[in-house]
Amino acid sequence: MGVGRRAFVYLLTFWVILTLNFLLPRLLPGDPLAALLDPSSSDYVYDPQVRAALAAYYGLDRPLPEQYGRYLLGILTGDLGRSIRLNRPVAELVVGHLPWTLLLVGTALLFSSALALLAGTESAWRRGSWADRGLVSASILLANVPVYFAGMMLLLLFGARLRWLPLAGGRTPFARYPSALAAALDIGRHLILPALTLTLAMLGAKFLLVRNATVNVLGEDFMLVARAKGLPEGRLKWGHALRNALLPFVAHLAAHAGMAVTGAVFIETLFSYPGMGRLIFESVTARDYPVIQGAFLVVSAVVLTANFLADIINLHLDPRLREGGAVG
């Protein structure tokens, strides 16, 4: 499959998600949106302005196809509805929260991947040794520690007890930074604990994956041939073994992009980190349906994009996936 066809498949998937996002609230028993507008309901929205915006956005009194058309049109123009709780456009909330999540997930992904690739390859190279066995056991353990438990421990140790790092938030509240560097430092300090937690949460599984994929590659005939060619160890390990193990690893990244976001929800809540996870958590608690829907949509789009990127990367990594069979 070429890039074009892949992109088409992803667009199609996104459209299905959009449609589900439209249909689900309307199919839910008891019609949660109606409850918001119904004065006798416990979920009744008191602010008349918000009620009006809600009714207009969902247009519940109009025929379904028309509602659907308006909905799609709204999304295309960046209109994701309005928050009931905060009485602000959902799009604005998303723009405010998404970068924090991207920063958190991106950092954790980067570190966990780099560590997993390095340690996984070395461990596979020395398969069967004490170091390998130790790392494998530790990773299995790590992969089974609940995220919030690990986060709590880190928080207690470094935040509460040692007081080396801030306890909560994405930055110091109300701080004015004299320079961009100072801002980056402050944001970085706040990032360390949540990013470390998320890194640890992802590291175990990633390490095991890299290690096992590399062990498989090491058993391949071409590795024996590469050794027979008298190539230096570094070239064998990184140039051939890891290079081939990257293929299943990137596929795994694509498949687990969603998991990374889910993990982020827990962690952002725990560390009061101002990202999408926290936004979703608070909206769920407050039954802020428009935000929940909008956030869900954006997160889906992000996950799909990540998937798409991973696919494209793999296309570059593995010539067998590219179009065209025999040469000339």
Place this chain on the structure above:
Amino acid sequence: MMLMVQDLRVTFPLDGKTGLRAVDGVSFDLAPGASLGIVGETGAGKTTIARALLGLHPPGCVQGSIRLDGRELVGLSEEAWRAIRWRRIALVPQSVGTALDPVYRVGDQIAEPLRYHLGLSPAEAWDRSLELARRVGLEPRHLRAYPHQLSGGEKQRALLAMALSCAPDILVLDEPTSGQDMLSRARLLDLLDALCREGGMGLLVISHDLAAVARLTERVAVLYAGQLVEVGPTAEVFQDPRHPYTWGLLHAYPDMSTARDLRGIRGAPPDPANPPPGCRFHPRCTQAIDRCRREEPPLREIGGRWIACHLGGLQTLLRAEGLRKTFFVDGGEPEERVEAVREATLDIREGEVVALVGETGSGKTTLGQMLVGLLPPNGGRVVLEGRELTAAKGKERRAMMSRIQLIPQDPFDAVSPRLTVAEMVREPLDIQAIGTPEEREAKVRQALQTVGLPTSSDFLARRAHELSGGQLQRVVLARALVLEPKLIVADEPVSMLDPSEQARVINLLKEIQTERGLALLLISHDLALVRKIADRILVMHRGQIVEEGPGNRIVTRPEHEHTRVLLEAAPRLG
């Protein structure tokens, strides 16, 4: 001497047990520019030897000595091996399909050793690989391709170019022709042949493709279950194999020019984790003696050939020298005599199928009867397993004669019509007084099963006239088998049968011969029939053996006038 391998042993660890000895005491030399073939069945340890020469086995697996220009390689560190690999010894691996890294361009993989060993820049290395590719018949587009875009033959060439890249002193080819179609195989052999002729490079060809080895090498070593059993000049070994295993391997080999059906060696190669004691070939050897089961035979030089066999190689089972037989027609007038057999000399080796062909009246049956001792010759002698049958007397003679069984032309010559099936088959045991009645009974049943006949009491009680021709012939065969002979002389065993039954009985004979490791002398007027199973054919004409040779040679390139006549008379040869 460039490469000297001494007492090479490779042991793979197995859980719990002592380990699997895949190569056990192999020694060979390779002089600069010389070529050596190593042949053997799958699992004999060929690839294991190839990998040992590049130091690819895990540390501690390899014992013995591998010397390159006097320098010991066994036990070198991985770092020291790196300098030997590819620059001194390069390998074209067995697994062509998976030997190239799927994510890199073929050209880059050819250039890779150039960059790391010779320190060429990427551009220089690429230029050099273009040159190498041309040498092996690949085009630039093949170098730009990824491995999955090449055919098997192209991959094989790419691997060859890769192996040649650093101009190694020794090139090891592991099964260079496996998995190739006939056409690319032929082209590859031409190419390899040309490369060898360029000279300078020592060549080690490891293969079960005997024809490829014959084409590419000067000397050959035959590997069986991790040990060498025969070493010698390739042409001589293939022409005149001396070790029973080499002999069987060559005869099992489907040769394009042979019309003969595939002949197997009975049994299967041993489990390398648990090899048999003594000579590893003994369970399959047709001439094994007690000593073979106890003692390992060393590789010894016997007449310019290295052979590992207690008996010095394949034995001659029966030898006839200058046999003569003259019959006098009634009245006894000297002018009325018929010289039925004149100065016939022949050898039959252990486990061999020899066909004696000739037209009716050429003396075949007379010769056959003299060989089994039924008819005294007027001159010459018959030697069976080293003892002279023609001079033996009494008990010794009877014992010797039981080693050879004749299946006569007419089944009724062998059996009395008054006897039942059971009695017919049992008779030889009764005469020789072998075993208890129960044991004889068991042998009779077993022999009947071997020839594919029922052993029901109803069938056992039948008499000759109640049997079909094919059944009667099988009963006669069973009768010949109960004494467990070493040689069966079958005189026109199928001439009385219809064609489909003929083929069945011939195949049965062949099967039993292989399974039991018997030798078989097949007497027939029908060249078309016997060439299917005969290892060697003797042509008889007017009491003399006029031509002798391997089955395929006789059929494709007959030398004697009379052989051609016989061939033309055989319509089925077409």
